Amino acid sequence: MDEGQALASFGALSQETRLQIVRMLVVAGPDGMAAGAIAEKLEVSPSNVSFHLKELDRAGLIGQQRESRSIVYTANYDVLGGLVRFLMEDCCAGHPEVCAPAAQVAACCVPAARNVP
Amino acid sequence: MDEGQALASFGALSQETRLQIVRMLVVAGPDGMAAGAIAEKLEVSPSNVSFHLKELDRAGLIGQQRESRSIVYTANYDVLGGLVRFLMEDCCAGHPEVCAPAAQVAACCVPAARNVP
DNA sequence: TCCATATTTCAATAATCCTTGAAATGTTGA
DNA sequence: TCAACATTTCAAGGATTATTGAAATATGGA
DSSP, X not given: OOHHHHHHHHHHHTSHHHHHHHHHHHHHGGGOXXXXXXXXXXXXXXXXXXXXXXXXXXTTXXXXXXXXXXXXXXXXXXXXXXXXXXXXXXXXXXXXHHHHHHHGGGGGTOGGGTTOO | XXXXXHHHHHHHHTSHHHHHHHHHHHHHGGGOEEHHHHHHHHTOOHHHHHHHHHHHHHTTSEEEEEETXXXXXXXXXXXXXXXXXXXXXXXXXXXXXXXXXXXXXXXXXXXXXXXXX
């Protein structure tokens, strides 16, 4: 991920409804959620949720696929992971010791990373 | 870090000049950089850099301290680490397997986390 | 084909954010 | 104290972004 893409990602995530959408889709997993279901759960109008979904799609944070009458959206884990990497690599570029605490987060995903010093 | 703080952080990082400032300060380390030095390096007017520094400060991403005539800014590594954690915990909340790749980033900071599966 | 469903698009308005340059604040050394 | 330096504050304007509701598009079933 380059700086331009990170900028777009941060911009996309800097709006409450969009951040909530991404969090919902991350939890929803590969099955994703239909636009209507997202709108209903967040109590936002269909046209408004559509606007924000388009923004998230432009930033590459989500993907979409038509499924019968619905359009199902899914989180793009690669891009989200790339954003994490971008933040941490920047950190390491200068002073590795100060960003070590952030590395502990890895413990929640990868058992081998547990109990880092 | 709660959702509100993450939202503020994303907003602060979603502007090119501000993202560049944060990256510079992260690399600069605990010594930080004076406002003037930042402005000069990024070729931005003093008043404009001051505007963005204030935004970053409001979001908690940087700190400041007067040093003689200059005001020296430093990155807030805790908050940046908290942002990484926020992104990854969200990820883990649903489907740990999809965010494992992001955990590999930890290898750049903590030797113990190297070679994760 | 026709209707209901699901979603997007569009135009208009409102709200927020960024930039600019001039003036104000605080600091140091002569 | 005064002048030069470093930075911030302020107001105005321009630019971008968000919200709304109505109309358009696409799909599936009677």
